[in-house]
Amino acid sequence: MNIYDISQKAGVSIATVSRVLNGSDRVSEKTRQKVLSVMNETGYTPNVFAKGLSSNSMQTIGILCANASDPYLANGIYYTERTLRQFGYNSLLSCTGHELKDKQYALDMLLKKRIDAVVMVGSHYIESNPENRQYIYEAAKQVPVIIFNGYIEHNNIYCSFSQDRDAVSNAANYLLSQNRKHLLFLYTMLSYSGREKLLGFQEALQAYGYSKKEIATLQCPVSVMETLEFLESLYPNTFPFDGIITSEDSVAIGALKFAQNRGIHVPEQLEIIGYNNSQLCVCCTPELTSIDNHLSIMCQNGVQNLIRVLKHEPISAATSIPCDLIFRGTTKKQHEIKQS
Template sequence: MNIYDISKKAGVSIATVSRVLNGSGKVSERTRQKVLSVIEETGYTPNVFARSLGLNTMKTIGILSADSSDTFLANAIYYLEQELRRHGYDSLLCCTGYEHDAKEKYLSLLLSKRVDAVILAGSSFIEKNAKQNQYILDAAGDVPIIIVNGYLKGDNIYCSLCDDEQAIYRVTSKLLQSGRTSPVYLYRSLSYSGRHKLAGYKRACADHGLSPDKIKSCCFSADILSVRDLLLNDREFQNHDVFITSDDDMGISVLKYAQASGRSVPDDLCITGYNNSKMGICCEPELTTVDNRLEFSCTNAVSMLMQVLDQKTVPSKTMITGEIIARGTTDTVF
C-alpha cells in the first residue's frame, strides 16, 4: 500500500493525499476525513523519508553526548528529548566518548541522516585548540548547531550555558570572606566548563589576596572512593580548610575523606559541589552546591532552536546565572 493506492481508493489526487499527510490547510474537512478514513482502514504508514522530500524536514534532531552514564549528561539528554518531543520532534542520540575523532565521526553520521539540527550536550565538545572545533563550524553550514553548557562563536551556532566562572568565583569569595584561609579546588577535566570554573576559583583567590603559591588546585579522574583514598594518602590535604569541587561526585569524595580522616564538617573543613544533583541530598551532612539550572538551560536551548527553524532571529549566546544552594557542608551565609 502506497500513496498512489490511497489516492485511488479515496477518489482524490495524489497531491490531495500529500496535503492531508503534511497537515496542509488547503483541503476541505470533508475530503480530509475521507482520506484519513482510508488511511485508518488500510493501516497505511507514510514513508518518513518520502515525506521529508516534500516537507524539507525530517522532524528529527540529532543529539551528541560524550557519556550518557554521566549523571549530568544523562539529565541533559532527558530534558532535551522531552522538550523536543513536546515540539513534535524526534531525537537521534549518539554517545561519542571523549576522543576528538569519534566526536567528528558521529556528527558526520547525524548529518548523513538528514537531521534538521544537532544539539551538542556538554562542554567537552568545545576544544581549547581552535582547529579542533572546525568540524563543528563546518557542520553549522548545513544545519543549526545548538550547544548546551559550552560556547563556540560561529554562524548558525547557538549556545545556552551557565556562567560557571562567576558561580565558582562567588562560592570561593564567600568562603574566603567568612574566614577560611586555605582553599583547594578539585576538578575532573579541563573542558570548556572546567576551564571557566578553574578560572573563577583562581580569580577569587587572587582578589582576596592569596599569593600564587597558596592558590591550590588538583585534577582527579577517579571515582568517589578512589578519590577519597587519594586524599587520605596525601597529608598535604590535611592543611586545607576549604574544598571547592567541580561537581557533586567530587564533593562527596571529599566528604568521604573527611569522615575517614576524622575531620569535622563544616567545623574543620567546608565542602562545596556543583550541579545540584540528587546525590547532594543523599549524604550526611547534605552537600552545599551550585545549581547550574540545567533544566532551564536545556529548555532554553530547544526554544532557541525552534525559533531558528522558524527563521526568527535569536541571540547566539544565552548566559544563565547559577544559584548557590547552602546545606550542611558549609557554615557560611551565601
C-alpha cells in the same frame, strides 16, 4: 499499503494524498477528511523519511553527548528530548565519548540522517584548541548547532550556558568570608566549563591577595571512591586545607569521605562545596552544599531558541544562566545564595 493504494480507495489522485500528508491547504476539507478516513480504516502510516524529503524537514534533531551513563549528561538528554517532543520533534542520540575522531564520526553520521539541527550536550565539545572545533563549524554550514553549557562564537551556532566562573568565584568568596584561609579546588577536566570554574576560583583568591603559587588546584578522578583514594595517596599524614570547592558533586562527596576517614569535622574544621546540585547532595551525611547551575532551564532555553531558529526568527547567539549556591550541611551557612 502505500500511497497509491490510499489514492485508489479514496478515489483521489496520488498528488492529493501527498498534499493531505504534507498539510497543504490546496485540498478541500471534505477531500481531506475522506483521505484521512481511508488511512484510519487501513491503518496506513506514512513513511517519515519520504515525508521528510518532500517537506525538507525530518522533524528530527540530533543529540550528541559523551556518556549517557553520566548522571549530569543523562539529565541534560532527558530535559532536551522532553522539550523537543513538546514542539513536535523527534530526536536521535549518539554517545560520542571524548576522543575527537569519535565525536567527528558521530556528528557526520547524524548529518547523513538528514536531521534538522544538532544539539551538543556538555562543554567538552568546545576544546581549547580551535582546530579541534573545525568539525562543528563545518556542521553549522548545513544545520543549526546548539551547544549546552559552553560558548563559541560562530555563524549558525547558538549557546546556552551557566555562569560557572561567577558561581565558583562566589563560592570561594563565601569560604574566604568565613575566615577559611587554605582553599583547594578539585576539578575533573578542562572542558570549557571546567576552565571557567578554574578561572573563577583563581580570580577570587587573587582578589584576596593570594599569589598564583599560593592557589591550590588539583585535577582528580570523577568518581567518589577514586577521589577518596586520590586524596589519601596525596595526603597520607596531614591535610593542609580548611575549605574545598569541586567541579562535580561526586568529587565533593569523595572529599567528604576522605575527611570523615581522617576524623576531620565537617563543617567545623573543613567546609566543602560541590557543583551541579545533583541527587547525590542528599545521599550523604551531612548533606552536601552545592552550586545549582540550573541544567533544566539551560536545556529548555536552548531548545526554545532552536525552535525560533528553525522558524527563521531572530535570537541571541548566546544565553547565560545565573547559578545559585544551595547551602546544606557541609558548610556552616544553611541558606541559599542567589547569583546576581
